[in-house]
Amino acid sequence: MLAVQSITSFDLPELQPYRTMQYQFEHRQQGIFVAEGEKVVRRLIESSLPVVSVMLPAKWLADYQRLLGPRAASEDIRVFVGEKKLLEQLSGFSMYQGVLAVGKVPPPPDLDRLLREGPRPLLFVATEAMSNALNMGALVRNCAALGAQALLVSETCCSPFIRRAVRASMGTIFRLPALELPSLAEGLRVLRSRGLRLIAAHPHTDRRTLAQADFTGDCCVVLGSEGQGITPAVLALCDDLVAIPMPPDVDSLNVASASAVFLYEVARQRGGLAPVRQAQTS
Numbered sequence: 001m002l003a004v005q006s007i008t009s010f011d012l013p014e015l016q017p018y019r020t021m022q023y024q025f026e027h028r029q030q031g032i033f034v035a036e037g038e039k040v041v042r043r044l045i046e047s048s049l050p051v052v053s054v055m056l057p058a059k060w061l062a063d064y065q066r067l068l069g070p071r072a073a074s075e076d077i078r079v080f081v082g083e084k085k086l087l088e089q090l091s092g093f094s095m096y097q098g099v100l101a102v103g104k105v106p107p108p109p110d111l112d113r114l115l116r117e118g119p120r121p122l123l124f125v126a127t128e129a130m131s132n133a134l135n136m137g138a139l140v141r142n143c144a145a146l147g148a149q150a151l152l153v154s155e156t157c158c159s160p161f162i163r164r165a166v167r168a169s170m171g172t173i174f175r176l177p178a179l180e181l182p183s184l185a186e187g188l189r190v191l192r193s194r195g196l197r198l199i200a201a202h203p204h205t206d207r208r209t210l211a212q213a214d215f216t217g218d219c220c221v222v223l224g225s226e227g228q229g230i231t232p233a234v235l236a237l238c239d240d241l242v243a244i245p246m247p248p249d250v251d252s253l254n255v256a257s258a259s260a261v262f263l264y265e266v267a268r269q270r271g272g273l274a275p276v277r278q279a280q281t282s
Contacts, residue, residue: 001072001076002065002069002077002079003076003078004061004078004079005078005079006080006081007055007080007081007086007090010090012080014078014080015055015080017030017032017034017052017053017102018055018087018090018100019091019092021034021091021092022092024159024162027162028105031104031105032102032103032104032105033102033104033105033161033162033163033166034101034163034166035100035101035103035166035167035171036095036099036163036166037096037097037099037167038060038097038099039170040166040167040170041056041099042171043170043171043172043174044103044174045064045067045068045071045101047174047175048174049103050075050103050104051068051075051103052077052078052101052102052103052104053077053078053079053080053101053102054068054077054079054099054102055079055081055082055090055099055101056079056081056098056099056100057081057082057083057084057087057098058083060097060098061079061081064079065079087100103174105161109150109177109179111150111187111190114150115191115196118150119149120218121216121218121219121270123147123148123215123219123220123221123263123266124148124149124150124151124152124191125139125143125148125150125151125152125221125222125223125259125263126151126152126153126154126184126187126191126198126221126222126223127139127153127154127157127184127223127224127225127255128153128154128156128157128184128223128225128231129154129156129157129224129225129231130157130158130223130225130226130255131156131157131158131225133158133162133163133168134164134165134168134256135226135254135256136153136157136158136159136165136169137160137164137165137166137168137169137170138168138169138256139151139223139255139256139259140172140176140178141169141170141172142259142260143172143263144172144175146263146266146267147267147270148176148221148263151176151177151178152178152179152184152187152188152191153178153180153181153184154183154184155180155181155182155183156225157180159180160173160178160180161173161178185234185237188220188222188237189237191220192237192239194218196218196220197217197218197219197220197239197240198219198237198238198240199213199215199219199221199238199239199240199242200222200230200234200238200240200241200242201222201223201242201243201244201259201262202229202230202235202242203243203246203252203253203258204243205241205242207241207242208242209243209244210242210243210244210245210261210262210265211265212242213240214269215265215266215269215270219266221259221263222234222238223255223258223259223262224255226254226255242262244261244262
């Protein structure tokens with residue numbers, strides 16, 4: 001059922017997630033996340049993830065009533081309507097479009113099933129200690145755009161479901177399996193036992209450059225944090241260390257940028273991505 005309600009009081013319990021967007025830990029404990037922006041909210045609604053509520057200015061109401069219509073038969077979704085200034089006052093920050101939604105974090109993907117049923121050759125990505133939400137969101141978007149089948153995230157990373165990461169991913173987190181692991185090393189051992197080569201993105205290695213690396217078989221690209229790189233314990237598990245060639249006066253790339261370069265090379269070696277379509281920007 002779809003219930004539309006004008007916002008007359010900030011004290012409604014259902015508005016609590018929008019009032020507490022800076023308290024991401026509370027949202028994680030409740031198993032919810034906030035999607036921000038018209039495109040991201042639209043992609044949430046078009047995904048398989050449950051939608052709890054939507055908050056928007058009146059000018060978007062008719063569009064979203066149509067969009068939410070197919071869900072209304074099986075889900076109870078509340079739509080809160082208010083002037084954009086009122087919504088900004090409620091949420092505590094300025095918004096370009098004023099469209100927000102609350103969704104439910106999906107259950108953890110089944111790693112064994114992903115390994116067993118994923119299309120060959122497998123391509124996984126793993127990262128540890130990535131604390132910047134914008135980098136996390138960009139990494140998710142790169143994975144989705146360039147053919148990765150899953151993302152493994154250590155517990156030392158920020159969650160890919162925090163608001164800024166969801167926004168930076170442009171909603172691609174809604175369709176990319178992401179596993180948040182207590183121990184990334186243990187997860188990587190599982191991958192290795194199933195035949196995946198672990199290939200570390202390492203800016204200072206002279207072992208191999210990106211063009212010299214072989215990505216044609218089942219593999220996992222391993223990325224480190226923004227400041228410290230890959231920890232020694234995880235690096236010791238990797239089968240190969242690979243660097244992106246750069247001029248001597250450039251130290252490294254941003255981790256999200258490096259992931260795009262690596263994943264594009266993987267796609268190139270595997271014959272590109274299909275189906276090919278006109279690239280879109282947003």
